[in-house]
Amino acid sequence: MDNNIDNNLNRDEQNKINLDSSKKMEQKSNLKCLKNKKTKDLIALTIIVSVLFGGLFGFIGGQVANQELLKSIKNKDIISGDEQSGAEEGSKKAPNEEASLADLKTEESAVMKVVEQSSHSVVSIIVTKDVPKLNSFFEEQFFSDPFFNPFGMPDSRQKESNEPNIEKKEIGGGTGFLVSEDGYIMTNRHVVKDSQAEYTVVMNNGDKIKADVIARDTLMDLAVLKINTDKKLVAVKLGDSDKIRVGQTVVAIGNSLGEFRNTVSKGIISGLKRDVKAGDRLTGQTEALDGVIQTDAAINLGNSGGPLFDLDGNVIGMNVAMAYGAENVGFAIPIKDAISVYQSVKEHGRIVRPFLGVRYIILNEAIAKTNNLPVDYGVLILGGGSRGELAVIPGSPANKAGLVENDIILEFDKVKLTDENNLSKLIQKKNVGDEVELKILSKGEEKKVKVTLEENKEVASE
Known part of the structure; x- marks a missing residue:
């Protein structure tokens, strides 16, 4: 029994110890939880404060950055993505850009070389003529007009003075270029058209030399002059106008506007084999220019007759006309x-041209249909409206070959005659004395005849 009491006492004590131990563990656990809660609260508070201050400072920083960006945009151009990547790459240029710059420099050097080597062969042509003095002209009008001089008062001033009533004045100008070392110069006919005027050539070094007009071409706007001097002359290099191409760079040198000697302009060949009508705005006269070169190099009244160079320094054309009312449209004779x-x-002392001796119209589909003709190509031999405009010139090569009015020439030396292959152009490519074959449609029958071209003495030159 005592043992049972002791055991019970021990059990009670043990339970008490266990209870105390449990309370202590619970207290420790509560304390630990409290500490964990405080830590969590502190962390949460820190996060809230960080967010608040971060937002505040972020807002302030964003405003400052925006202001700086606005200033940057105001002070600088906006850089595109391509430019930005280019800037990042530094000063490197794309291969194509470097090649383009190299081409430009090469072309620029070529132009300067052409000017340097050829300017001494380009001349200015000054046109002078004796004209009435302005004051003498009005005095004559006054004293000879009874309205102003009803009493017939004598012109005492004219009697007292022995001075002539005319003076030599400069009335025009143009450009030319030396084609031989013995002084032959080529220019446009319209530059030297006045047979009563005097012509002076001004060299690149300023020397003035009297020039004689040797020939004026009545078919093309061309003329040949001659100067005589003891000084050495250098002729231009002549190129091949049959080999030029559209888009090719060309250089025009001339007496621009009749005032500025050896002015240079650059352009390209815009077209080939153009047929245009050139007119004189002062006289109203017009003429046809066939097969000319079109260029956007500046052509004006002053540099008419001047040379058109390629970049090798060869003359490939003669400047002849510009299109009024249009910019950058000029023309040159090949x-x-x-x-x-x-x-x-040079050979004959005059311009010698071959001719056939027929008057004709060029056939096309519309003309053939209207006149019920069997063919729509070739040229129809036809007289003009007046008696003097004969279809076939008596004694001409065509007359000797038996050609008559209403015959149709289909081919000239095996070349089919069309608008492009004009009979006149084909004849001018031949020489006097050349024998050519004509394919003729006469009274419904085709036949071939041989014709020997002769010199056209009436209209070749003046």
């Missing part, structure tokens, strides 16, 4: 046509 005239003058 040098091949111009040189044939010079060579004729």
Whole structure:
């Protein structure tokens, strides 16, 4: 029994110890939880404060950054993505850009070389003429007009003075270029058209030399002059106008506007084989220019007759006309046509041209349909409206070959005649004495005849 009491006492004590131990553990656990709660609260508070201050400072920083960005935009251009990447790459240029710059520099150097080597062969042509003095003209009108001089008062001033009533004045100008070392110069006919005027050539170094007009071409706007001097002359280099291409760079040198000697303009060939009508705004006269070169290089009244160079320094054309009312539209005669005239003058002392001796109209589909003709190409031999405008010139090569009015020439030396292959152009490519074959449609039958071209003495030159 005592043992049972002791055991019970021990059990009670043990339970008490366990209870105390449990309370202590619970207190520790509560304390730990309290500490954890305080830590969590502190962390939450820290996060809230950080967010608040972060937002505040972020807002302030954003405003400052925006202000700086606005200032930057105001002071600088906006850079595109391509430019930005280019800026990041530094000063490197794309290969294509470097090639383009190199091409430009090469072209620029070529133009300067052409000017340097060729300017001494380009001349200014000054046109002078004896004209009445302005004051003498009005005095004559006054004293000879009975309205102003009803009493017939004598012109005492004119009697007292022995001075002539005329004076030599400069009335025009243009450009030319030396085609030989012995002084032959080529220019436009309209530059030297006045047979009563005097012509002076001004060299690149300023020397003035009297010039004689050797020939004026009545078919093309060409003329040949001659100067005599002891000084050495240098001729231009002649190119081949048959080999030029559209888009090719060209250089025009001339007496721009009749005032500025050897002015240079650059352009490209805009077109080939143009047929245009050139007119004189003062006289109203017009003429046809066939097969000319179109260029956007500046052509004006002053540099008419001047050379058109390629970048190798070869003359490939002669400046002849500009289109009024249009910018950058000028025309030049192919040098091949111009040189044939010079060579004729050099050999014969005049312009010698072959001719066939027929008057004609060029056929096309519309003309053929209207006149019920069997073909829509070739040329129809036809007289003019007046008696003097004969279809076939008596004694001409065509007359000798038996051609008559209403015959149709279909081919010239096996070349089909069309608007582009004009009979006149084909004849001018031949020489006097050349024998050519014509394909003729006469009274419904085709036949071939041989014709020997002769010199056109009436209209070749003045």
